[in-house]
Structures are given as C-alpha cells and as structure tokens.
Amino acid sequence: MVSGIVSFVQLTATQLALKAIEEQQAASSDCVSSVDKMEADNTAATDSTNNTPLILVQNKDIPETEISSDIATSDFMNSLKAQLIELSRNPGSAAQGKAMLHALDAGTLKVFDPIEGIAVKAWDASADGQQAHSTTINAIGWSQFLKQHVKRDESAAYAKDESGNYIDAISGESAYFETVGSKYYYFTWSRTGGADKATVAA
Numbered sequence: 001m002v003s004g005i006v007s008f009v010q011l012t013a014t015q016l017a018l019k020a021i022e023e024q025q026a027a028s029s030d031c032v033s034s035v036d037k038m039e040a041d042n043t044a045a046t047d048s049t050n051n052t053p054l055i056l057v058q059n060k061d062i063p064e065t066e067i068s069s070d071i072a073t074s075d076f077m078n079s080l081k082a083q084l085i086e087l088s089r090n091p092g093s094a095a096q097g098k099a100m101l102h103a104l105d106a107g108t109l110k111v112f113d114p115i116e117g118i119a120v121k122a123w124d125a126s127a128d129g130q131q132a133h134s135t136t137i138n139a140i141g142w143s144q145f146l147k148q149h150v151k152r153d154e155s156a157a158y159a160k161d162e163s164g165n166y167i168d169a170i171s172g173e174s175a176y177f178e179t180v181g182s183k184y185y186y187f188t189w190s191r192t193g194g195a196d197k198a199t200v201a202a
Contacts, residue, residue: 069183071111071118072134077125080104080111080180096165096176103189110173112137112186114145122187142184149186150175161191 070076081104087097103109109122117139120132140148151159151169159167165174173188 069113069116069181071113071185072120072132074125076180077123080122081124081126083178083180095163099163099165099174100176100187100189106190108190110188112145112188113183114138114140114142114186115183145186146177163191165191 081101084097084101084104087093088101090097100109104122104124107121107123110119111122112119114137117137118134119137120134123132149168149170151167153159161167161174163174166176167173168175168188171188172191174191175186175188177184177186179185
C-alpha cells in the first residue's frame with residue numbers, strides 16, 4: 001500500500017516536472033511541441049509496465065529565495081547542496097538524494113542547462129568557494145535535449161539503472177532532472193557504489 005502511494009506521487013511529480021519544463025521552455029521562446037508527447041508516452045509506458053519514473057518529489061518546505069541561475073557560481077552550488085540534503089531527508093527520494101550528494105562529494109555530479117547552453121561539474125562550495133569553468137553545449141532547449149539524453153527501453157518507457165535512476169543515453173551515467181530555485185536543470189553522475197555513505201546534515 002505504501003509503495004503504491006509512493007509510486008503515484010512519483011508519477012504525478014514526473015508529469016508536473018514535464019509540464020513545468022514546457023512552461024519554462026515557452027518562456028524562453030523555444031519550441032517544445034514534443035514535450036507533451038513525451039509526457040503522454042511516458043505515462044502510458046508507466047501504466048503498462050509499472051515502470052514508475054523516479055523524478056524526485058520537490059520539497060515544498062525549501063524556502064523560496066533568490067538563487068543564482070549561473071550554474072558555475074558558488075551561490076548556485078550552495079543552493080544545489082541544500083536541495084539535495086532536503087531530498088535525502090524525504091522518504092520518497094532519499095536514495096536518489098543520497099546518491100547525488102555522494103556524487104557531489106566525489107566530484108562526479110554534472111549539471112546541464114540546455115536553455116543557456118552550458119554545463120559544469122558540480123562541487124561543494126562550502127568546502128571550496130572557487131568558481132568553476134563552464135563548458136559550452138548546444139542550446140537546443142529541453143524538448144530536443146531530453147530526446148537526446150534520456151534513454152528509453154524497448155517499451156518506450158524511460159530506462160532505469162539497477163538503482164532505479166534514469167540513464168543518460170550518451171554517457172551511460174545515472175541521470176535526473178529537477179529544479180534548483182525556479183529553473184530546471186539536468187544532472188548526471190557516475191553509477192558507482194557508496195551513495196549510502198553520503199553525509200546528510202542533521
């Protein structure tokens with residue numbers, strides 16, 4: 001019963017995430033006609049295979065503060081870490097939150113902004129406040145970016161790794177997309193052990 005409720009919440013969060021991405025894309029004057037199709041296809045595949053996507057539920061208790069949208073800044077990284085800590089405390093997203101925190105500590109977590117066309121390797125700004133150098137990527141928008149990056153299985157559902165995370169079709173790494181502040185970003189990290197060792201502040 002509890003697992004069924006968690007699955008329903010995760011599916012609803014996925015639909016809301018794709019809807020919000022569509023709205024963010026529209027605000028950036030970028031065509032997103034296929035995002036609705038992605039949502040419908042993913043929902044249908046989930047219903048038929050019980051392969052519920054693991055989009056993390058957005059924690060409504062996180063204060064809404066002004067957050068830098070420049071992913072290469074210490075301010076952004078501090079906000080990202082705070083978000084991951086909150087996710088790690090949520091029973092429905094603890095495993096993914098801890099995995100991403102571990103990747104942050106290990107230096108394997110990457111952040112992508114397909115609207116601005118930049119990517120950066122995340123770092124713990126509380127330990128190292130230095131600003132990172134961003135890498136330029138194609139600013140193709142969310143619709144095309146997700147088509148290129150999120151792997152699907154034979155049934156057209158989003159494929160997942162052994163830990164239940166999405167899989168980046170290009171790198172083979174674990175993947176996830178969610179908000180930091182008011183914008184959506186795409187994350188990847190190496191699929192290695194040790195996520196349970198990630199430190200979550202009390």
